[in-house]
Amino acid sequence: xxxxxxxxxxxxxxxxxxxxxxxxxxxxxxxxxxxxxxxxxxxxxxxxxxxxxxxxxxxxxxxxxxxxxxxxxxxxxxxxxxxxxxxxxxxxxxxxxxxxxxxxxxxxxxxxxxxx
Numbered sequence: 657x658x659x660x661x662x663x664x665x666x667x668x669x670x671x672x673x674x675x676x677x678x679x680x681x682x683x684x685x686x687x688x689x690x691x692x693x694x695x696x697x698x699x700x701x702x703x704x705x706x707x708x709x710x711x712x713x714x715x716x717x718x719x720x721x722x723x724x725x726x727x728x729x730x731x732x733x734x735x736x737x738x739x740x741x742x743x744x745x746x747x748x749x750x751x752x753x754x755x756x757x758x759x760x761x762x763x764x765x766x767x768x769x770x771x772x
């Protein structure tokens with residue numbers, strides 16, 4: 657349950673941050689969510705949340721465009737398909753989000769109790 661809440665919080669925080677700030681603000685949002693909402697799979701939560709967010713953003717931008725810009729950019733690279741370009745874009749964002757969430761979760765140290 658904590659994992660799902662962490663993923664949803666990362667998506668919401670990153671979406672709000674990317675609306676007003678540059679692209680790398682998603683790392684800050686993911687680190688904040690990782691710091692306050694620790695789960696057992698922090699990297700996976702950030703990876704899935706930011707990957708999903710970036711894929712949806714790339715798909716929405718492509719569907720709203722008047723020209724097939726994603727298809728033309730995909731031809732420049734050796735990808736040949738715009739869907740593969742969107743997947744590569746999502747994977748790059750997902751790696752950044754995963755490591756940012758993991759970093760945020762590792763900043764918070766747990767208190768160790770002495771039983772002496």
